[in-house]
Structure formats: C-alpha cells, structure tokens
Amino acid sequence: MRKIRMGMVGGGRGAFIGGVHRMAAALDQQIELVCGAFSSSPEKSKASGEDFYLDPSRVYGSYAEMIEKEKNLPAEVRMDFVSIVTPNHVHFGPAKMALENGFHVVCDKPITFSLEEAEELVELTKKTGLIFALTHNYTGYPMVKQARDMIAAGELGELRKVVVEYPQGWLATKVEDSDSKQAAWRTDPKRSGIAGAMGDIGSHAENLAEYMSGLKIDELCADLSAFVDGRLLDDDGNILLRFQGGAKGIMHCSQISVGEENALNIRIYGTKAGVEWHQMQPNSLIFKRQDQPAVIYRTGIGELSEAAQYASRIPAGHPEGYLEAFANIYKNFATCVQARLAGEEPNPLAKDFPTPEDGLRGMKFIIAAVESSKAGAVWTPC
Amino acid sequence: MRKIRMGMVGGGRGAFIGGVHRMAAALDQQIELVCGAFSSSPEKSKASGEDFYLDPSRVYGSYAEMIEKEKNLPAEVRMDFVSIVTPNHVHFGPAKMALENGFHVVCDKPITFSLEEAEELVELTKKTGLIFALTHNYTGYPMVKQARDMIAAGELGELRKVVVEYPQGWLATKVEDSDSKQAAWRTDPKRSGIAGAMGDIGSHAENLAEYMSGLKIDELCADLSAFVDGRLLDDDGNILLRFQGGAKGIMHCSQISVGEENALNIRIYGTKAGVEWHQMQPNSLIFKRQDQPAVIYRTGIGELSEAAQYASRIPAGHPEGYLEAFANIYKNFATCVQARLAGEEPNPLAKDFPTPEDGLRGMKFIIAAVESSKAGAVWTPC
C-alpha cells in the first residue's frame, strides 16, 4: 500500500471549496497532493502551488496540460486521480479528459452543467471502469448513515413522509455585486447552469433525501423565486415531493433566509417511527417512536450500524464536523483506489460514496424543479 | 368590577379541550363557571356539573335549555357568556343562539362546520355588537406577540418567506377504532367537516402565520393525504403558499408524523432579519440577522413590546406554557366584557384575541386546501 496521488483542478487562492477538498483529502493521510492546475490564470496557479509546497514543475496552467503531462510521467510519480473543484461549467471537461486518460476522478457537485454531460460521464465511467466520487459530502456523516441503515432495516416501517430543508442566508442581499467570488459564479447562468440555489444546495437536499430514505423522487411541484432584485437565478425554492411507492414530502432550500448559516436538516416518518437529523448538530440522530420516549443516537455511542462506525474517527463527545464528513468521501475513494492498485477488493464499507449515477439524479432533480416552476409550479416528473 | 360568569357547552367528563377551557378561564380569577350543558347525555352533563361543584339547577340537558333558562335568571345571577367546546359540527348552533339572546361567546376553533355558518356568525356578531373570542390559543403566547410586533415595526424589513409547520403523530395508527373520543370525531366527516388535520391543526398554522406576519395568504397549492388505511379525512398535508404582496411560504401539518407531540413552529424571513418560534419552547424567540449573532428574546427579559409584556404573568425563567397562552384569550375576553359591563373602554391591549373574522379566514383556508388537493394539488385562491 502507498498513499495515492492527487492532482487538483481549480481551488487556487481565495477559493472556498478547494481548501475544503485539500483538508478532506489530507486528514486521513492516504492521499498526497502532487500537482494541480489551480486557476485559469497561470500566475495564480503558480502562486497557489507555492502555497501548497508543490514542485513548480507540476503546477500547470490548465487541466489539459496537467492531464497530458502527468500521463507521461513515470507510474511511480504521476498522479493517480484528478480532483475537480471548479465552478459547475468546468466540471465536465476535466472529468471527461481524466477518465479518457485513465485517471480516477473526484468531482464537486452538481456533477455537470447539463444533463447530457452527466449522462456522458455515467457512460464513460462505466466504460472505463475508473473510480469516480462525487462530493455530496453530507451523506458522509456517521449519523446520516445510521439513519439510512435503520430505514433500510425497516425500523421506521413503511415510509410516509420526508421533510428536507436547506436554508442559508448569505445571498439575502446582492453580494454578487461586491467582491464575493463565491456569490458571483453561483448566480451567473453561464457558470452555474439553469439553477442557482437549486443547483448549489437543492441538489444536496435531494441527494440526502434519496440516500437516507432509499426512495426516489417520482414527481415534484416547485415554486422557485429570485427574491433579490436583478438576480438571474433562483435564490429560494419551495417544493412538494411525491416519492415512488407513495411517500410524500416537502423540500425547501433558500439562500435568502437571513441569519441561517448552513442549516440542512431532514425528518423522515414511517408507519412505526421517525428520524430527525440536523447538519449543524451532526453527531445526533433523533429516533422518534409512537407513545415512547425519543432516543438520541450519537456518533460513537452504542450499537450503531457498521457504516456509521466506519465513518467515525474519534470517541463520542469529541465532535466530528463538516471536514470529517467530507473526508469520509475521500477516505472511501482512496481506499478503493488503493485496493485497485493492489489488485484487491476493498472493504465493502469503503464503496459508500456518491457516484455519477447519483450526479445524474441530481441533474434530473434540478431540471425538473426549474421546469416545474417555469410552468407555474405544476407537477413534473423527476 | 366583578367576575364574569361562564356557561359552558360541551366539555363533560373525558373531554380534553373542555378541561383546558375551564383551567384557562379560571387561572386569572376574572371568570367563574356558573352553569353548563356539558354533554348531549343529560346524565353525563349532570355528573360533570357535580365534578365542577355547580348548583344542579344550573346543569342543563342542552345548550338550548341553558340559554333559555339562563336568559330568564336575574341579571345579578345569570351567565354573561357562553363557552363552546364541542366538536366542530356543534359550534354554530349554540354560538348563534347565544348571540341572538344577548350572550357574549367564546368558541373553540375552527369557528364552524361550513363557510356559510362562519359568514353568518361574522354578520351576527357585527349586528349584535357582542364580544366573540375564537380560541386560536397559540397566538396567546408572549413571544408570538413579540414577533408580530417586531415585524409590524419593520425590524425584519419586507417579508419574503414564511415556513410554518404543525407536526403531530398521535393519529399515525387508526386510533379512532379504539376508544379515543378525540380521534373519533376529528376523523369523522359528519362531525369534523370536510377536513381532518387541516381543520384541526392546519387552521391554527394558518392563523399563526397570518397573525405573526401580518400577511394574508393569497393562493395555495395543497397535497393532502389520508395515510392511514380507511381514514376518510386528511391526516397529513403539504402546502405551498403565496402571500399577498409577494412573499412565499410553505406549510406542512401532519397527524401521522410518528413521535411528534405538538410541534407547531414558524420561521419568517424578511429582507433584513428573520424570526423563529417553537410552540414547545414557547418562551424563546430567535431573532436572526445578517452577518451578526442571533439574539434570543425571552418572555420577561428586556424591552419587549407592550403586548408581549401584557401577555406574561411571572418573571423570566419561570416557564409559562400552553394553559397560560390559552388563558390570555380568556383574560383579554374577560377584561373586555368587564369593561362593557362597567361602561368603560378596555385596555387596548385586551382587545388582542381572535375574532369571527379570523375564524372566517380559517374556513377559507381549509376549503382552499381541500379543493386544491382534490383537483390534484393545483393553485387555488384562499
């Protein structure tokens, strides 16, 4: 076994999610950053490479250059996978090229700019057999896995209702007109795609709901808004959900809910019991039963599911947070790549990370939400 | 000044809400129970009268008998008002007869069985000038009034979004087939009306949202369900809301959300700030601001609005609960009746209780939700 080697696309100085990916990749010490094309500006890419103590010869001016040159490096040196942390419109290009050149991929969400691109990446991953992890990081939390496993084991009975929320407040004013790089691309249809909040956080909410419940959204009725004057993409959305099999649900995602930080949360109710989980208190899972006191499952306490235990690093009461959950995707991905390199089967628990198929679900959700809303908030298949 | 005298319709042994009304009326010692028609069964009415230490001659077999006989008692003895705590289909009859015979009225919600009845009570109240309080008790909480007053004062800016939830779990199984009197009438279209959960708790959610926000719901899109096999009325509903003036919202009410107690809560966001309130933690109001720490308003602490202070009885940290909020309706109603008896104007703060007009709003909401859902969850004016 050896550490696997990461090349990064995007994530230069001043980026938010690039730093998250680097910390998440570093935490478990199975991955080392060896090269990158950190910015569309070569100077900025170079400066970033210095920040990360990289060999200047492996700091590239573009992802294409990186993939070309790394491919020609000796096997014991060259990168094993590409991590793509650019805005949405620059996911597909490097992902496709990486796969076509034999590199595994980690990619930020949503998977692509368009549905067609997403479908092509699904196909390409199947064809190449390469490993592709999509960073829907919220499903990396131990208590999310615990809830999923309890539901799959039937502890909630037949599911009836899903309530998933993702309120934020940071776009309540027109910050894209100030110097917020984060706000600028997320509210720009050319870089973000057809959706704003729905793409940025709605796709996380959809992924969390489907992952935890094990259900697929069948159709939805979405009322999206751009509350801030002059904003081109939705910054708020209220959605009715119907799931395959008859469960119903509600989702609301917002970036104009003033004072909300990153308050993703979910409640699922079945015929026998319910669960509730909040991303901002991620180590607790509330299990609710009829006519009985609620039970508070906690990361690290008691007989949790294998997946919940596998996703935790330290004893109960030592809070594990966002970076640890994000790192669980990298840890599982790295474990699978290491096993591939060693010609072994990975621990089955390590296969638990979001795939291009999950990314395709996300794209279908985003498109359905936007189409439903444009038609006046009418029911639309997903 | 003297205590005012209450005659009760319904609320005999085994009833839930009747006991609540009696405690709420008793708490502030402005009201005494002097007579009642506690049950459609005269024996049960009589037994209940004994429980309440009443003069047997003033325990009646029907509301009609009560109103007739009390009317003929001397002014210094007879009841001043009727409190109606029966199932929905028996609200209109006693309310109408009470008003027509000069008695003020307190009535449980929803105001009536049908829209027409509600309209008639609105008219009758106007015509008679009598005082009529509808027990949408949740607006009796001090922190609800604080939120309303902050919103009215513009502290949230222009409102954009309202999220109101009312999850309960007690009807997750078919308890109406067991001996639950509460469940039996609420799930019976003959006694409850066209709606189940929407009438029982949805109308509270609607009332709370409109009271606190100061906005009216303009149209809605409701997806109601009867999840429990064989149930005739909705036990769950998910609703998109659009308010007059452009704010949007979401409401969900449920009686099949296993493990939820009585978890009414609301969040309202404006351009400048947001508020959050939970009925089960009623003495806290979270005030959320952009890029600033949240502030926790508390019953009894600091410079609260006059209405919030007027609605509180004891110092901060001594929790005031459901009965105190309910009692605020009786206290305000009683204060208005006492002022009327004394030929004075009441304290303006005492006029703050739900009216027949609020009841009519509730009926319109219930009907719109049911019609929207029946048509396949389509947008329907409210």
Add this chain to the structure above:
Amino acid sequence: MRKIRMGMVGGGRGAFIGGVHRMAAALDQQIELVCGAFSSSPEKSKASGEDFYLDPSRVYGSYAEMIEKEKNLPAEVRMDFVSIVTPNHVHFGPAKMALENGFHVVCDKPITFSLEEAEELVELTKKTGLIFALTHNYTGYPMVKQARDMIAAGELGELRKVVVEYPQGWLATKVEDSDSKQAAWRTDPKRSGIAGAMGDIGSHAENLAEYMSGLKIDELCADLSAFVDGRLLDDDGNILLRFQGGAKGIMHCSQISVGEENALNIRIYGTKAGVEWHQMQPNSLIFKRQDQPAVIYRTGIGELSEAAQYASRIPAGHPEGYLEAFANIYKNFATCVQARLAGEEPNPLAKDFPTPEDGLRGMKFIIAAVESSKAGAVWTPC
C-alpha cells in the same frame, strides 16, 4: 365534595409570590379565595381585596384579625385554610396561629425565620393533625417525580453523584436600593434571616436534590459570598456535598450570575444510569445510560410513573410550566383537605407535597451552609 376556602396572608398589590399562589390555587378549581389579610397596611389590604372581588367584610387588617374573625364565622362560610405568602419573618406567626385555631396551612418557603420556629411548627402539625403544605414548588413538576420514581425503583443503580445548580442573575447589581420590593426584603437580615440566596433558592435546590435522590445531605462545605458591595447577605454560594450512604455532590446557587433567569437544574448519576432535568425545560427528563443512546422522557409520553402522570393535566407537547407545577401542590393539598372534610382517605398520590419536616430539613441546610462558610468553608454536618 365542595371547593375549599382559602384565606391569604400577604400577597397584596405588587407582590410576586402572592399572585403565583392565587393562580396556582385557582387553576384546578378546587379552591376559592374567600378572605385575606393582604398587607400590613390596611388600606393596601383593602385595595387588594377589591382587586380580587372579595367581600370587603372579609378583607382584614392583620392575620390575627383574620384568624379570629373567620373562626367565628359559620362552618359553611369560613375559610378552611390559610395561605401564607409573606416574607420569611412573617411565616411562623400566622402558621402557628392558624394551626392553633384549627386551620390547615399552605406556607411559602423557607418555612420559618429560625430553626426553633421550624421545629415548633413540625410539632404543632403533628399535634393538631392539620394538613400543612410547604410550597417547594419545583418538586411539583411531573418529570421531577418521574426521576424520583426511577431512582427509587433502582433504575440508576446505587447513587454516586448529585450536581444541583440554581443560578439567577437578578441581584447582580444593588437593586435593593432601587424600588424592588422583592430584592429589598430578600437582602435584609431582619426579614430574610441569616441567609440571602441560600434561603431563597438554596433551600429549593436542597429540597429538589433530597426529593429526587431520596438521599439526605450528611455534611457540606460551603463558600458563600456577598459579591455586591454593601450587601449584608450572601448572593452566591458554592458547596461541596456528602450524602448519607456515600454519594457526593456539588451545589451552587447564585443571584449574581448575570443573564441567568431561573435556571435550577439537577443531574444525578448512579452505577447504572443518570438523569438530568432543567426547570426551564421542565417537560423533558434525560435518561443517560452506559454505552447506549440517551432517552428523553417527556411529560405525557409513554409509560411514566403514576405520580408523573397524576401531576400532568394536558397532552404531551402542550407545555406545562411553573404555575402548573406550583398548582400541583395546591391540587394535592386541596384533595387531601377535601378528603378530610368528607371523612375519606385521599388518593395516595395526592399526599405528595412538601411538609414541615421538609421545611425543617431546609432550615438545617441553610444554617449549615452559613456556619460552614463563616468558619472558612469547612465541613459541617447538615
């Protein structure tokens, strides 16, 4: 059965605890206020009587007058018991006189000004057989009773540790120099006794700890302070506790903990499990187990102890608060008095209210704490 009749000593206009007693007595409609000596000022007493709609002939200038005159009224009219809501130095006089003249007593805490007085009341109650309830109201909460019953049933195993806290902040500045009537007498040795915070709230903490744990404090080591310049009595205290049987504990009570409202809380740990309860969230009891998730017991949910059920009035999720817990003492007291009047045995659950013996324990605790602290915070038997 009939309502029992209350005469009140103290509690005139502007008093805090008098109003609490009246609301608590009124809530369950078993008690009516018929007379009172509400103030040492006859004018103020008279004005208060009007506020309460009393017959002016039964509004007295002193407790002695009240007891004398009521005694001579016909049995079907005269008061059944005296409720004493005066500052500490005026507890003993009316209590003694009431008992000597055949009246039952409800008395605020601490029971008396001195140990000797407390001992005399214990004796007098035994001798007369009259019913005497001391309003250590916090043990009236359903979840306190649930915890007590779980501990008594051995669900925590052998007890090892008790942590009880009672922080308040309202005396953090010298408010007794302003017009705070509440602060003035509590900080005045002539009216409050040898202790300030220890008498006012420390005695509640002691009562709660002994009631819930079933253990007696054996000795203590107390470090009391008067932090506010010029204050004559303690406004803060930190205390080490040793219980009979070997458990240990810690108590701190404070009236200078700025920003704290009325944050009484307790945690008890045994060999098998622990419990945690907070007065400001009184309807939850956290049950903690080794290597298992915590369980949240809630008022009204599941299989609670008989006493916990008996102490609750409304369904789960409808918060019951301070007044309801306080009313539980009056309800139980009234039920016992009614049974006595009827020559019956009361429901055994109704006998659950604090007694003069509990008041004597409180006095011993207060004295031990003050003596320990004066000696330099040394171990002192309790």
Add this chain to the structure above:
Amino acid sequence: MRKIRMGMVGGGRGAFIGGVHRMAAALDQQIELVCGAFSSSPEKSKASGEDFYLDPSRVYGSYAEMIEKEKNLPAEVRMDFVSIVTPNHVHFGPAKMALENGFHVVCDKPITFSLEEAEELVELTKKTGLIFALTHNYTGYPMVKQARDMIAAGELGELRKVVVEYPQGWLATKVEDSDSKQAAWRTDPKRSGIAGAMGDIGSHAENLAEYMSGLKIDELCADLSAFVDGRLLDDDGNILLRFQGGAKGIMHCSQISVGEENALNIRIYGTKAGVEWHQMQPNSLIFKRQDQPAVIYRTGIGELSEAAQYASRIPAGHPEGYLEAFANIYKNFATCVQARLAGEEPNPLAKDFPTPEDGLRGMKFIIAAVESSKAGAVWTPC
C-alpha cells in the same frame, strides 16, 4: 517555506490520541510525518510505520534511537520536531532528550509525571529557545478564543464566578480490567501519576478556566473519590475554587458520570455579563447580559476577535469540531517553526498555543487537588 517534518513518540496501532495527533498535524498540510518510535514493542512500531506508509529505515525501536539517528540525518531530511503522544510517565524522557538535541516539541498533557520534571522542561525550553507546544487542545476552539478576548476586553466587567465542568462516564465500571488500553494506563499510578481523572481531564478544565478567564486559581478545596471498587486513582472530583483577585468558582470533573460523553463546559460571570461554552456544541458561545436578551456568537459569524477568526477554516454553519481545534495547536506550532526556519517573525496570532508554563500550572493544580482531598478536602494553595 516548506512543510515541517514530524517524528512521533508513541501512537502505534490501537492508540487513541496518537491518531488524533496525526490527523491534527495533517489537516493543514504544513506538517509531514517522517519517522516515529510508535511503540515500546519494535514489531508493533514497525507495523505502525507501515500503516503510515513510512520509510522502514525511519521507524525506530525507541525514542532515544529516533532522536539519535535523526540528529545525524542531513538537515534537508531529518525531522524538525518530536510529537510525544505516550502515557504520562513517558512524556519527560523524550521531551528532555528532544530539547537537548535541538528538536522542537509537541507534547500531550499533562506535561509530565511529576512537578520537578515539569519545572525542568520549563527551564530547558527557556534555555534552548526551542518551540514547545502542549496539547491542551480545548483552547484551540474559536469560540474559546472569542470568550477569552471578550473577557480581556472587559465586556464582562470584573469577573466574579467561574463554573467549569468536565463530566465523562466511560470509567463508570472497572473497564481497566477488560482490554481497554486507554483505561488501563489512566488508572495506573505508575503510568498516570498521582491523579486519575484530575490529571486526565481536570488539567484540561483548569487550563480552560485560566485561559478563558485570564485569572489564576489561588487556592482550592477538593473532594476526590475513587467510586469504582478497587480503583487506585480518583475517578471523580468536586472542587471549590478561589481565584486571585477575588473571583470564586467551582469545578467538577468525573469519569463515572454514566452516559456523559466528553461534556467539558464553562460559564463565567462578571459584573456586566456572562459567557457560556460547551465543548460538545463548540461553535456557539452564549453571551448573557443583564435585562437584555442573550446573544449567540457563532464561529464564522459577525465581528469576532482576530484570534477567533484565525482559528476557523470554513464558513459558519459547517461545523468545525475536535480535530480542527486540535489542529489549531499544530497549525500555530508549525507556523512558528516555519517562521523560525525562515528567520522570520511569525504572525502574532500563531503564538497562541499552550506552553510548558501552562503545563506547570496544570501540574500544580493536580498536586493541590490531590493534597487537598487527602487532607480531608481542605483549602490548599494552587
């Protein structure tokens, strides 16, 4: 600038805190693990080296061997510092030898086994000028720094009271007799020292209280217990505190509080305001004011102190936990070492990590607590 190179003492397979140190060191990518003496068993050390993908030639059989051999490696290869993650009795040896051979040191707490050793390390650090960080990790949390800075700026006024708690439950039974390596050494006087819980977690509580308040404990009165039969060291302690300058306090630390995870928390009250912080909800700091609503400071929100901002990596609402706080010590240490290597002054904010002087304070506290308790819980200078 380059990454700095770490050699680790202890922390082989199965260790808890070693893994924490490695993750904390890795997170910010300023440090690489290059060598180690991971176990007193050479085989185990070797196996651990493989786990960490190390060059076998740099996996040593003892810390002495490691220091000797690394010292002789070329400067561009050899380790820059030693990280000591062994049980308490093996802190002093490697720390002393590292300092004497020119290596910087990170050391787990408590700093040493005895007071004399602690004093010697203080001296040696002064003499050598080398950088020495002690991992009292809880002061690494952003909100702890925020509280410290608010107190230092006088926002609480003059401090009066400190309440610090550290309850755990994991040693409630005699787990040291099972295969718990963690429990075994912590309860063994030969490896842990004179104290059990006081050394393990009491020293954290002391460090947190002194760091946040800026006050020094002047004297204490400690009642320590070994509740579990046959245990040789304290597993619970209740302590009265008096601070220099007149503030008072209370501390309790426990490892037998069944069901408690790692519930370190602190409340500090001054003449003007108070603060409250809980390690298990580390991103919130409650600021309490007299007669005003509480304010909830949050990591990443609003105008926090420079130190609080410097200690945070990701936007608000993305929970940062234990590892991030721990990593803040490594990040600051590494930044100082990098500056030293570059001949520069580090960012002053990077100098904020616990020092040998803090470790000496901890030893004095531990010794005072044990001596106080042995003498019967009497006041003892600290």
